[in-house]
Amino acid sequence: MQVLRVRRGMSRTVLAGLLGKSPSWVKQVEGGRLQMPKLPMVLRIAEAPRVPSLADLVGSRATSISLFAGPGHARLPQVRDALNTYPLTTVRQAPPATHLKHRIAHAWQARHSAPHHRDVLGELLPHLLRDAQASLAQAESGTERRAAQSVLSEV
Known part of the structure; x- marks a missing residue:
């Protein structure tokens, strides 16, 4: 999560604000001191830095974020x-x-x-x-x- 956040030039404070969490919560998740958040929060975490695939965030190649985010608007x-x-x-x-x-x-x-x-x-x-x-x-x-x-x- 930290690598993806830093690649986007996003501070912990900015990511925390987008997620409705505190910067210390983001730091604890990045450091592995908290368990993996539930799916709705994982999806929000993936959307904030525009992660193209959940595999980049969770380390599994089984599921892409497009499955959850949908195809987008028809136009x-x-x-x-x-x-x-x-x-x-x-x-x-x-x-x-x-x-x-x-x-x-x-x-x-x-x-x-x-x-x-x-x-x-x-x-x-x-x-x-x-x-x-x-x-x-x-x-x-x-x-x-x-x-x-x-x-x-x-x-």
Whole structure:
């Protein structure tokens, strides 16, 4: 647990806060002075430093954390693809930065007001990301490029 925490640059105090425990509790678990916590706490410990596999935390290769954490939201693959695929060339004309800023404001409003905000954002984000990326790719002057970079970072 300590190795995984340190790899993430996380202090005992930060991990303890994420787990709702004290730093001394984290120290005792790391030092082996406390028994292995029950499964719900092990899962919380694994989630805090984003451990990809429970085997990394408990030393057994039998179970991965994805079994317990689930596959994620149904729209996550489209958002991930939009984030990970940066177009080197764009076919369509990118919308102006002011239009993108309005769409960002709409996305934030939807995030905070929709009862199923992940569904709403999952639909909005891929298109917003691609349009912001296209805007940056098509920026010609330094001023346009800075504005497009600002919009993309907000997205």
